[in-house]
Amino acid sequence: MKSLLEITKFKTQSIPLSKILLGGENDLSGYKYALMTGEYLRPSSRVETSPHSQLLLDYIKHKDKVLDKDFFEKTAYFKNAQTCIDLFGGYFPQIDTDETIYLAAERFIKLFNKEDVSHLPSEGHSKDGELIEVIPLKNSDCFQLLQGNHRVAFAIANNLSHIKAKVNIRKQEITPIQFLLENLLWEQGEKILYQPLPCPELESHWVLARNCEDRFSRMKSFLLDTIRIEPRYTTYLDLGCYYGWFVSRFLSIGFEAYGVEKDNIPIQIGEIVFTNTKNKIFKNEIIRFFKSSNKQYDVVSCLSIMHHFMSQREKRNPQELLKFLDKYTGKILFFEMGEEHEKWFSNSLKGWNVDTIEEWIISNTSFTKSYRLGRDSDSQGVFAGNFNRMLFAFVK
Incomplete structure (x- = not known):
């Protein structure tokens, strides 16, 4: 049985995929992960652009060619997994070398095709039907993805517009771009953009002063x-x-x-x-x-x-x-x-x-x-x- 704390920490709701932005890896916030990797725009990127979504979209277009060595090792999915291995010692349990990244990708694609994956490593993967977890972004109508990169990618590849999610209602996150904007001398804390910035988390609460x-x-x-x-x-x-x-x-x-x-x-x-x-x-x-x-x-x-x-x-x-x-x-x-x-x-x-x-x-x-x-x-x-x-x- 779930504790009262667990029940009151989350609410469940359907969220537009266009309002979900990338978080970090290994349970890190997008902000902290960006500081570690230098990928400062990652937390300002919609999940449709994620390494996971792009791999499935590439698969839909190119089929099994995506797992060819020359193709796969140029994908954002492969490079993202490499970064996780370098930082945390592994991407998933048993996925801790460049060679084993192929196993994670193969399992991912087979799950998308609803094929048998019993022969592939499953430790660390979410259970069927488990909801993704997101955190609201401060001063925004967007959410940051905390758990569920692969599940969101399935939804993107299947052309869904919404996904059911557990929303952490006790926390808010911030992106590196938001942090920098809030510390600008000129605006003095006002949510005004004097030039356009194509960042989804700014669209609802920030006012564009100059069209340019x-x-x-x-x-x-x-x-x-x-x-x-x-x-x-x-x-x-x-x-x-x-x-x-x-x-x-x-x-x-x-x-x-x-x-x-x-x-x-x-x-x-x-x-x-x-x-x-x-x-x-x-x-x-x-x-x-x-x-x-x-x-x-x-x-x-x-x-x-x-x-x-x-x-x-x-x-x-x-x-x-x-x-x-x-x-x-x-x-x-x-x-x-x-x-x-x-x-x-x-x-x-x-x-x-x-x-x-x-x-x-x-x-x-x-x-x-x-x-x-x-x-x-x-x-x-x-x-x-x-x-x-x-x-x-x-x-x-």
Whole structure:
């Protein structure tokens, strides 16, 4: 008979598979396992992407070829089992060498096919009908998988949408991405994303402030279609790049892209989530960066930074920043800043609008042409009455 503690620790419910994210191995939380392995994005990954699900999906597509040595040893399932053996001494009891990992995979596939597995090691495997165990994620509508990697993979491979689970109602877990976000200096604990992060655990409780895609598409179109720049011969620098969303996107279309960011936490977040920004972001304050730099960049973006200098949130001279923008931009400056129509800045930026911003930059720099590329789409929801800023392209 179950104890009262056991009964009150769990509740049973049907959960959408899309809301279950990967945990660790060997009863470790996803957070602790990520710290041990360096797989920081694993706890932010849906179970459909797990090594276990991918092996069955590969089997459905390739059949018995998945157990061929050349194929199998390249699978995430094999590599995941190797990691468990290295860390814990075994994947399952009797599965403690590279050679025996095949036995675990063979048993897994045969169970999926409802074939006899009595001749294969069973110790450590769950009993038929045993429910998976999950733990709610803090400030999220997602759950972390604690027990049941193989059972969840069966459900994924069978195209099920939900699975019955034991939910631990006495605990909550957190992902590495959540931990980093909650310790950001800029947000001060607010659940706001200033650039998109494609992490499922953030979708329900975190608010996206800046869409970014609208501004990027305009910059991309201006560079490739209007100016006709060749990306592979063009350097790009994003100032105050934060997670590095724009850096990542410009890298993805062939630019030699870099960023400047003074806070190491968003840099870490970007390196985990985007993967291509590692060693592409200079950790520095913008003015200090320019003072130590001797390199021009063909394209520079200065997005929503200047008004912090003007309002003295940053204890720097806006004219000094403008001077450096002129000096270190080789060809094109993408620029936006807060404007007087925004509720936030109706007093502190009074008089600053598209006309005065444009005139100020053209009159005080060597840029000769200005293009108004359009306003952002971020003035909605809790941000209604703010944003809706003009994106400029200034050209030499």
